[in-house]
Amino acid sequence: MQIQLKQLCLQYDCEGRKSDVLQDIDLQIGRGEFIGIMGRTGCGKTSLVQLMAGLLTPTSGQVLIDGEDINSRHYDKTILRGKLGYVFQYPEYQLFETTVYRDVAFALKYSKLSKKEVEARVRQALEDMGFDFAAIREESPLALSGGEKRRVAIAGVLAAQPEILILDEPIAGLDPQARDAFLKLLKKLHAQGTTILMISHNADALADCAHRLIVINDGKKALDGTVEEVFSHEEVLSQMHLDVSFASRMSKKLALPHSVTYEAFVQNLKAKLGGDAQ
Amino acid sequence: MIQAQNVGFAYETDEGLRRVLHEVTLSIQSGEMIAVLGQNGCGKSTFARLCNALLPMQEGKLTVAGFDTSDKKMTFELRRVCGMVFQNPDNQFVSSVVQEEVAFGPENYEVPRQDIGAIVKAALHQVALDGFEHRAPYTLSGGQKQRLAIAGVLALSPKVIIFDEATAMLDPMCRREVLAMMKKLQAQGHTIVMITHYVEEAVLADRVALMQDGKILAFGTAREILCDKEKMDAAKLLMPHAARVYYDLLAEGITLPMCPLTEEELLEAICRFN
Amino acid sequence: MNRSMTGQYVQKDSVLHKMDARAKLLCFILLLVVMLKAKTVFSYGLAAVTLVAVCALSKLSFSALTSTLSRMTTFLIVIFLMNALFFSTQEAIWKWGIFTLSREGIVQGLHVVAHVVLVLVLSNLLTCTTTPIELTTALEVLLKPLKVFRIPVEMIALVLSVALSFIPTLLQEADTIRKAQIARGARFESRNLIEKARSFLPLILPIFLCAFRRADELSLAMEARGYRGAAKRTKKAKIPLKKSDLLALGICSCICAVQFFL
Numbered sequence: 001m002q003i004q005l006k007q008l009c010l011q012y013d014c015e016g017r018k019s020d021v022l023q024d025i026d027l028q029i030g031r032g033e034f035i036g037i038m039g040r041t042g043c044g045k046t047s048l049v050q051l052m053a054g055l056l057t058p059t060s061g062q063v064l065i066d067g068e069d070i071n072s073r074h075y076d077k078t079i080l081r082g083k084l085g086y087v088f089q090y091p092e093y094q095l096f097e098t099t100v101y102r103d104v105a106f107a108l109k110y111s112k113l114s115k116k117e118v119e120a121r122v123r124q125a126l127e128d129m130g131f132d133f134a135a136i137r138e139e140s141p142l143a144l145s146g147g148e149k150r151r152v153a154i155a156g157v158l159a160a161q162p163e164i165l166i167l168d169e170p171i172a173g174l175d176p177q178a179r180d181a182f183l184k185l186l187k188k189l190h191a192q193g194t195t196i197l198m199i200s201h202n203a204d205a206l207a208d209c210a211h212r213l214i215v216i217n218d219g220k221k222a223l224d225g226t227v228e229e230v231f232s233h234e235e236v237l238s239q240m241h242l243d244v245s246f247a248s249r250m251s252k253k254l255a256l257p258h259s260v261t262y263e264a265f266v267q268n269l270k271a272k273l274g275g276d277a278q
Numbered sequence: 279m280i281q282a283q284n285v286g287f288a289y290e291t292d293e294g295l296r297r298v299l300h301e302v303t304l305s306i307q308s309g310e311m312i313a314v315l316g317q318n319g320c321g322k323s324t325f326a327r328l329c330n331a332l333l334p335m336q337e338g339k340l341t342v343a344g345f346d347t348s349d350k351k352m353t354f355e356l357r358r359v360c361g362m363v364f365q366n367p368d369n370q371f372v373s374s375v376v377q378e379e380v381a382f383g384p385e386n387y388e389v390p391r392q393d394i395g396a397i398v399k400a401a402l403h404q405v406a407l408d409g410f411e412h413r414a415p416y417t418l419s420g421g422q423k424q425r426l427a428i429a430g431v432l433a434l435s436p437k438v439i440i441f442d443e444a445t446a447m448l449d450p451m452c453r454r455e456v457l458a459m460m461k462k463l464q465a466q467g468h469t470i471v472m473i474t475h476y477v478e479e480a481v482l483a484d485r486v487a488l489m490q491d492g493k494i495l496a497f498g499t500a501r502e503i504l505c506d507k508e509k510m511d512a513a514k515l516l517m518p519h520a521a522r523v524y525y526d527l528l529a530e531g532i533t534l535p536m537c538p539l540t541e542e543e544l545l546e547a548i549c550r551f552n
Numbered sequence: 553m554n555r556s557m558t559g560q561y562v563q564k565d566s567v568l569h570k571m572d573a574r575a576k577l578l579c580f581i582l583l584l585v586v587m588l589k590a591k592t593v594f595s596y597g598l599a600a601v602t603l604v605a606v607c608a609l610s611k612l613s614f615s616a617l618t619s620t621l622s623r624m625t626t627f628l629i630v631i632f633l634m635n636a637l638f639f640s641t642q643e644a645i646w647k648w649g650i651f652t653l654s655r656e657g658i659v660q661g662l663h664v665v666a667h668v669v670l671v672l673v674l675s676n677l678l679t680c681t682t683t684p685i686e687l688t689t690a691l692e693v694l695l696k697p698l699k700v701f702r703i704p705v706e707m708i709a710l711v712l713s714v715a716l717s718f719i720p721t722l723l724q725e726a727d728t729i730r731k732a733q734i735a736r737g738a739r740f741e742s743r744n745l746i747e748k749a750r751s752f753l754p755l756i757l758p759i760f761l762c763a764f765r766r767a768d769e770l771s772l773a774m775e776a777r778g779y780r781g782a783a784k785r786t787k788k789a790k791i792p793l794k795k796s797d798l799l800a801l802g803i804c805s806c807i808c809a810v811q812f813f814l
Contacts (some may be wrong), residue, residue: 010317041449055731078737086735093725094732096757106754107736143763145319156736173316173446175475176516201449204519246519246541253545254508262519266526273532273551330776354778362776369766370773372710374717375685385786386778394786416720430777 001066001081001163001195003029003052008061010047010219021047022219025061029197034190036210036227037199044219045199046089049166052197053086082111085162089169093151095141100126100152103141107160125159126152128185147177147178154182164195171205183209207231207245207260215242227260279343279438279469280306280329286337287324287492298324300492302338306485311460311470313500314482316489317514322473325489326442329471330362343437358387361431365443367423368416376402376418376426377411383434385502401429405459421452428459439463441472447481457482477518480504481539488513505537520544561683566611567796568681571691575797580678582804586811587670591663597813599670602807607673610681620676621669628665635661688712689788707784714770722763729758 005027011018022044029035030108039045050056051063053191054070054077059199070080085107088094097103104122113121123133129151141152154170167186171179187209190196205214206227213230215223217240223230231237231248243249247265251258287299293387298321305306306312314322321460327333328340328347335348343447345356352394364370373379400410405425410418414424424444431439439467445453457479464470472479480486486503488495490513496503506522516522520538524547527534563569568576583602590599607617638650639657646649646653679687692709699705732752734740740751793801 040451050731053735055735069733081735083739084735088728088732088735091732093762094729094736094754094758096754096761111739147318149398160737173318175514177317178475217620243450250541250544251783253541254548262522266523269523269548270527270530270532273527273548274530327772332772332776354780357776357778362773364769364773364776366769368721369769371717371771372774373685373713374713378685378713382774382779383777386780386784388784388786391786391789414720415717432780 001031002064003027003164003195004062004064004067005052006062006064008048008051008063009059010044010051010056010169011059020219022051022058025221027214027221027224029195032190032193032195034186034196034209034211035198036206036213037197037216038201038203038206038213038242039216039222043216045216046168048216049086049168049197049199053084053166054080055086078110082160083162084164084166085157085160087154087157087165087167087170090150091157091170091173092146092149094156095149095153098140099137100131100139100141100144101137103152104156104159107156112162121159121161122155125155128158128188129155130181130185131155147174150174151178151182155270158189162194164197165189167196167198169199171200171202179205201243203231203243203245203248204262207247208262228258231260232258279308279310280304280471281341282325282338283340284338285325285335285340287321287328287333287338289331298492302492302494303447304487304494304497306469306471308469309464309467310485311464311483312472312473313483313486314473314489315475315477315480315486315503315513315515317475317482317545320489320513321492322489323442326362326440326471326473329438331356332362339542347502358434359436360438360440361434361436362440362442363424363427363444367420367427367447370427371415371423371518374414374416375411376407376413376415379415379426380429380433383430387434397433404432405429418453420448421455424448424452424456425459428456428463432463436468437533438471441470441474442472443475445474445476453479466538469530475515477504477510477515481518488515501537501539505539560613560679562616562680564611564681566609566681568606568610568677571681571702571800572791572793572797573682573686575793575801576678576682577687577690577694579800579804580674582801582808583674584671586804586808587674588667589811590667590670592814595811596666598811598814603670603673606677610677610805612680615674616680617673620672624668624672628668631668632665635664679763684716685713688716688783692788704782706785710782718763718766718770722759722766725762726755726759729762730755733758 006026008022008025009020010022011020025048037045037049047056051058054063065080068075070077075089095103097106101122103120104125108118108121123191126133126136131151141149155163171182175181183205186196186198198206198210210227212219213223213225213227215230215237222240223233223236225260231244234244234249234252237244245260247262248258248260251265254269256265256272259265259268282302282304285299285302288295288297302325314325315321317438322334328335329342331347331353340347342356343359345352345359347356360383371379372382377398380401381394384394386395396482398411402410405428405431407422407425415423418426428439445456448456460470461482472483474480481500481504483500485498486500487497488503488509495513496506496509504518507517507525510517518539520541520543523544524534524537534547535548536543538547566577576652583606586602590596636657637653639652639654639660644654688709689709691712692705695708738751738754742756
């Protein structure tokens with residue numbers, strides 16, 4: 001599944017004046033990519049992914065998914081809903097069903113799957129999120145702890161087995177343990193072929209799992225490239241009040257070969273210090 | 279400024295009592311900046327709410343700025359000297375105009391009307407929101423909202439300000455804004471307690487109380503706590519990056535001259551190693 | 553969420569915007585009477601002239617003034633037809649089943665529509681030139697006499713003010729929840745009525761929960777800042793009415809009095 005954005009613009013009417021949320025965005029996203037999206041709060045990154053998900057209508061320009069314009073009158077958006085999963089910021093606030101099972105199965109309500117298949121998918125999604133299926137299925141989602149609620153809500157999106165997964169700040173507010181477990185799951189889904197787009201402020205997490213980074217600033221695409229390329233523009237990013245990862249920052253200060261992940265940085269540092277010691 | 283002696287607390291749930299605080303004992307000096315660090319659900323927010331008497335005391339003794347928090351008659355006075363800033367900036371505003379928002383506290387204490395204007399102005403100035411008097415809070419950025427919440431607390435001239443995960447919903451830039459504000463308030467003589475699960479924020483504190491499962495695992499300087507691998511592992515938290523590098527190199531047989539807390543210290547340690 | 557809504561405050565620098573909200577609210581009530589009292593050609597003339605004059609004073613654009621009207625066109629047509637077709641009289645021009653069209657019916661319909669239009673434009677004027685917070689404060693002052701009947705006026709005013717400050721965030725939250733459920737495949741269009749009502753559960757339940765959570769957190773935040781009931785607070789400042797406000801009140805009273813004689 002491919003996403004293509006052509007000359008995409010989005011405007012809001014604000015007290016009679018038009019204000020630009022997004023301007024002339026051209027973007028191509030291939031099958032199986034893992035993309036990180038960065039930008040300050042209010043830069044338009046959430047609007048951008050909502051346009052891709054067909055939840056907002058562009059003022060001008062096109063969103064093409066597998067070559068089809070999703071905003072054309074002939075396009076059946078239910079097809080898109082089946083292919084594309086969207087995890088909103090604080091997804092725990094969307095829970096509403098009486099049991100965890102029913103909430104997770106909500107995404108499959110209109111699918112033509114048999115009862116057995118639905119159960120298999122719900123089980124898979126809950127187990128992927130680290131739950132014991134039998135223990136959690138009849139619990140009330142509203143009685144769970146904050147972290148558990150978030151995992152149930154994400155399971156509710158994963159159950160539809162989307163080809164594209166969009167996540168808006170999924171790790172904000174999570175404990176280090178929960179965060180690491182979640183990033184590991186994303187990597188696993190990606191390895192299984194899911195295209196992933198993740199909005200995050202956490203440069204270290206993005207460096208850890210994304211392959212490509214898109215930086216949005218003031219409604220425009222500011223940078224787009226591999227994580228290494230984007231993080232090598234440290235000054236540009238800091239002007240936009242964005243951080244690079246710890247590894248990227250430190251390897252520059254220590255004049256080590258540029259690396260963005262923590263593991264690569266420690267390897268490089270070890271090589272340097274070990275070499276010096278001998 | 280804050281003295282806790284064997285403080286315990288349990289919530290009633292359908293399955294019986296759920297203990298969230300267990301024999302918490304700690305002493306916070308006047309003018310200190312303290313981080314209460316721990317995973318979600320470790321009881322740190324409950325502790326904060328006890329300090330402000332938003333929850334009733336059950337076990338032990340807790341005094342804040344000389345007030346016994348179990349003394350119901352003094353609750354009103356206690357809340358004036360112990361302010362609190364909450365996690366979600368959108369859920370703590372009562373007014374749709376900035377200046378009335380700041381005036382809410384003083385009005386509750388029946389401060390004479392003619393004095394309120396000057397108090398509001400001074401509080402907004404302290405958090406660098408001059409000129410925002412007539413704006414609507416929801417039009418502000420996340421960082422500005424939290425600064426407004428701080429101004430609302432400052433209008434009561436408190437001695438202690440507790441930040442209950444006040445930066446958790448902000449982006450890195452806004453977070454720095456609020457952290458800088460905390461440092462500034464400490465310099466002005468306020469005692470600051472920050473409740474957080476971000477290790478990078480705890481680095482800024484003078485002392486850190488490490489919590490796990492309702493207990494204080496350790497209480498000491500930021501360096502003593504955050505660079506202690508065993509304790510941090512026990513609290514299921516990661517050490518700051520710089521300290522992690524130290525331990526990862528140690529495992530490979532490379533011993534840096536000191537365990538660094540910040541990135542600057544890591545650079546220094548590597549320089550000294552060479 | 554910055555999209556403008558009809559009848560919302562529009563910032564302008566006009567006499568109407570600067571007017572004291574208490575006086576404005578009283579003038580509004582007087583002029584409301586003027587609008588509703590219109591019956592004859594002359595009284596309609598007076599009402600129309602007054603309204604046009606106030607509109608001119610407000611410096612608002614034509615579209616801002618009539619934005620509510622354009623949204624209500626269908627409603628206006630419906631109330632006209634209701635009055636015109638169901639007016640019981642002997643002298644029917646046209647009759648079909650239960651419908652009777654008569655001259656009196658048409659006149660009655662036109663009257664009702666004219667009244668509704670006048671009142672809509674007038675209310676629009678009030679809400680476009682007064683901020684919600686000014687309105688609630690003014691309401692609190694004007695409701696004060698009700699305290700005699702033990703009605704907690706301060707509390708009502710505070711509740712209104714808190715509700716106002718919550719609306720923007722709640723609207724935003726509702727929008728997010730709607731999108732999130734659509735993204736999960738929720739469908740809000742169904743022919744079956746029960747099915748349709750059920751399909752709104754994923755929308756309404758989280759919004760309610762969200763409102764409760766907000767209320768819960770807000771009450772904590774209020775308590776933490778020493779709130780112990782609306783009565784034990786610094787009283788609102790007493791600002792005397794300006795001469796211009798009194799003048800406006802006088803003029804409106806005169807127009808109102810004249811209307812009773814027309």
